[in-house]
Amino acid sequence: MYEIFAKLLARKGVRPADVAKATGISQSFFTDWKSGRYSPKPDKLEKIANYFDVSVDYLLTGVDSEKDYYLNDDARDLAQFLFENPDYKVLFDASRKVKREDLEFVKELIDRFNT
């Protein structure tokens, strides 16, 4: 897991001290983590993940299972269209499994708002 953290440091061009300062986690924590003396608990993992704008899952495994929020390609495409189109300009909170027809319902709702 520290190896993933090290890659994130390199990618962002920062040092553990910078992460410590931004997150409020002590510098000694990162030293202990690197030496294998300590494994971070969930609260620290979340702070570190938020700092790098990655998921905790990614920090633990190196794989971001949340990369694609929408699991249905048709729904994602319609969500993107409704976001970009100035006649709609909408963001949803929907299930990751939302179907295109569910978002079509919202599109028709907005069409009624606009008339």
Place this chain on the structure above:
Amino acid sequence: MDYFVRLIDMPPAVRSFIKENSDHISATIVINARLSREQQQEQYVHEVGHMERNDFEKDDVNQIETKAHRTQKNRPPCGNRADGVP
């Protein structure tokens, strides 16, 4: 920013949405009326969060929603809510 909130019956998979209004100084938040009072309040917080993060200035809805859910604390991943809401 002014928010106009409406409660409307929607498909269960759609919890809420936020739409920038044409005046550019207000937004309409539509929340699924089927949700409980507590869930409706959570949705309000979620949608206001989009404005606070300037999400309408970004590009990709996948990344916007992934980050919105990541930063919303105490919220389980979608599809895994204990109350059964998808």
